[in-house]
Amino acid sequence: MNWRRLLDHPSLALGLAATLAFALLGLASLIWTPYPIADIAISRRFLVPDASHLLGTDHLGRDMLSLIMAGTLTSFTVGAAAVAIGVGIGVPMGLVAAMWGGPVDWVAMRISDLAFAFPSVIIAILIATLIGPGATNAIIAIGIFNIPVFARVARGGALALSSLDFIGAARLAGLGKAAIAWRHILPNIMSLIIVQGTIQLSLGILAEAGLSYIGLGTQPPATSLGLMLRDAQSLFLIHPSLSLLPGLAIVLIVVALNIAGDGLRDALDPRLRRQELA
């Protein structure tokens, strides 16, 4: 896809630009934030926004803008790592299931059914019981839930393609199943995977927020948007802005990702609309 086509899809361009802006905001926190996020100063707490603290300070006197920048980075990192787990394990699993079929397919689909029976909260509960909460916990929990999603997308896409004659032609040319999956199927289901990737990224960011909010995700002194909401929980009746800002940040990031995802689906291939439902 080239840049000219991007301009034909204004919503895609908008969604990508907004997503990129948030991602850059998060990345910037690695090098620079207005104040160090671990900087606790009770004397400066509950400050209203002004020139020195653009978004004010929280109950520990930390700069809200700095916290949101760092929290955004956590959200993206956790979401992206979970998508990587889902793609890395789910896509090969789906391809193998579709190519080898029979008992292999059956086993792969039962594994995926099983993973569907464990929503990420349940996995997070199990891991937290064993080794305690943390950001890694959230990544694994969300990642495991992503695996069957990508497995099904890959398997569905591969099965739809496998009845086409060019797969038969490749078999006649002596290509093995793995080679056919790699050369003929993967490139043709890539757009499906990318679109699903943006959807799972936004779901992952929401899930991370939820897990951190109930204390099973990111732990202090690190921060995440969900953890900020957890901290604000007991204060939000008196200081609503402490919970409004991180919440809004989550909403905007997810909206940006979803618009980008919808735009991508329309731009990459109009046929995806149908396949996605099947």
Add this chain to the structure above:
Amino acid sequence: MLYLLRRLAGFALTLLIAALVIFVLLDLLPGDPARFILGINASADALAALRLQMGLDIPAPARFGNWVWSMLQGDFGVSHTQRAPVAKLIAERMAVTLPLSVFAMAISMAVGLPLGILAARHRGKPLDTALMVMAQGGVAVPNFWFGMLLTLLFAVTLRWLPPGGFTPWYEDGWLALRGLVLPSLALALPQAAILARVMRTALVDVAGQDFIRTARAKGMTYGEAIWRHGVRNALLPVLTILGLQFAYLIAGTIIVENVFYLPGLGRLIFTAISERDLVLVRSATMVLVLAVSATMLVVDLTYALVDPRLRERRA
């Protein structure tokens, strides 16, 4: 009939393997569960007593078999920390969690599906655009944060409903119900946005199919054809999503209970985690997995009920 049997067998198998996974994670991985529960400072007597209570003296496969067998008979073991049967503890909490998720599901369907149909009927028109912009926002709102906003508006500013807490059903049913209104809404509206989007996509997709054209050729207007022939066909893909959504919803209740200080399953589990009560966590997660799988089962069976092609599919 064959389909029903196959699906039931699959359901049982999934549950059995899920039980195995949970057992391996929470009973085998910690090494000595009794020491894990009591901590390193526990006395030898206390350890020995707990080991006996948990049946750790018998081999793991037999222990797993016993656990599954007693669960089938409704016995979920005894919680060491709460000093009460786990089944009773979970049942108490389900009185909050179950109505909450059912209400939320009902509201999300009642709101989401009609709006999706409405948007599809007016595809490309301003109403459709407006509804879909709203849905785009709704999908992105974390339910627990939405719960906070609802509390701010309806409990703090307008004072219509309680901000949190729960009156047990047997004390005052009306108060109990009032306590669940805001949590249900918090859970339901983001779900409704998703359902509206899915319903619209499915219906727009069905609208392009040949049998809608046939219905119009028979003398129906586009709207009549969509209503008579489209909606039922579009509900098939929506059903699949509905099952998944309900699974998310059950998980979501655990999070939203926190916002409203509801004594549901979630809070029971958090207490159990912090007190390292393996027996309680094990059974509670099993109940959650059961709820999710049962939902998927119901969805699949409904699917077969609606679609005659599936009823006869043999392979």
Add this chain to the structure above:
Amino acid sequence: MTALVEIDDLAVSFGARPAIEGLTLAIEKGERFGIIGESGSGKSLTALAIAGLLPETARMSGRIRFDGAPLPQDEREMARLRGKRIGMVFQEPMTALNPLMRVGEQIEEAMRLADEAAAPLADLPALLQEVGLEPRHAGRYPHQLSGGQRQRVMIAMALASRPELMIADEPTSALDVITQRLVLDLIGEICQRRRMTLLFISHDIRAVAALCERVAVLHRGTLVELGPVHTVLTRPNQAYTQKLVAATQVTPRQRVAAPKPEPLLTVTHLTRAFKGRGLLHWGEKPLLAVNDVSLSIGVGECLALVGPSGCGKTTLGRMIVGLDSASAGEMDFAGTPYRGADLPAARRADLSLVFQDPFGSFNPRLTVAQSLGEPLRLLPRLAPLERQTRLEEAITSVGLETAMLARYPHEFSGGQRQRLAIARAMVTRPRLVVLDEPVSALDVSVRGDVLDLLARLQADHALTYLIVSHDLDMVAAMADRVLVMEAGRIVEEGTPTALFARPRHRLTQELMAARLPDIVG
């Protein structure tokens, strides 16, 4: 006679792309009118425009009058007009019926829509009988009926309102040969009995010739020729019509060299059984797609395998090239025994297959050179330079240019893609080529060219062909010998001339009877 439908200067476009331009024609009351055209000619859009069913994205101008009055603008009025006075039958009866509703209900619904006072329960059995169905079929769902039965349901639905005009848009192209003829005859009979006006739309000139009195020829959205069927099809004025008519008569090709008697491939007692998987199917009788088939193909011969869909001819072809394996029996290709997929790699280069669907047979992400070069893996000792020569040789041999090797499949038309598919089959210089319905997915006007190409390649490279097809005319022109297959077995064998002149087996007789008459000038 007065006109039932008058179309005046009709134009339909999608965005900037015109689909129909300046179309003017009239359909008289009671006549059977045909529209002939290839894909993209605008013939189906014309039908949809008359019924007020054009897609929302289409823009229409011009006038259409039905029985003297312009089509109503109001959606509800237009819908009622369709429901009461126009009946429609579409191409694909599977997708045109609601899969979740019993077909009886769907027909009754059409009756109620036409006349609220109708008593559907009384009329339904009579209607089913008229289209050749039994009362018990009313309780079935669409997927429980065969393609022909589904199309009969569609026809019953179209007749439910006792319409004045029946529009049939390619009503038989999704059906197999024998059913095609039955459905065509049914439509003809019903129109005659009910004195109903028919608008019949098809790409099949012989079907139009058999059914219609007047015909319009459409090409790329414009009217090419209009007049009585006999005149237009026997003395066509326009070059395009002449080409279409010529394409229906496949001229038998001249054999240069007679095939040698020594066999290249022998198939002995070959059987392919498909079993249901899993415990629940244990003990069930397996389905025998190919059942104890023996045959042999001589060097340089062109053998054809004909039969209705589902007779096992494609499965047999797939086993021969090694895409599928036999459950019992054996094959022998030039001294190498095999059962299918176990064909040694070294031998695979000598066998190739040309697929039916030119749109699915190329990976859209690979260039033509990459796709054509794929079978060359079977010849690992080929030098890179030789590889390139092979590709260029293959693409020029099918009448395309070497520069096209760098392009992607979507840049080619259906006919060109089928040429590319043939080039891919030729690139390893095989001895035996299996052609699976090589032209049935192509537009009529390019079929002849592709068949000529196949004949020339056979002569130039001393190839042996196995053609798998249901198209008797094509087979008669191409093949030296014909095998007729039914339910996995070969039921008759002979040279095309002998076999088609005096068919002995019931199936061959039915196939011959289903052939539509030639257009004789």
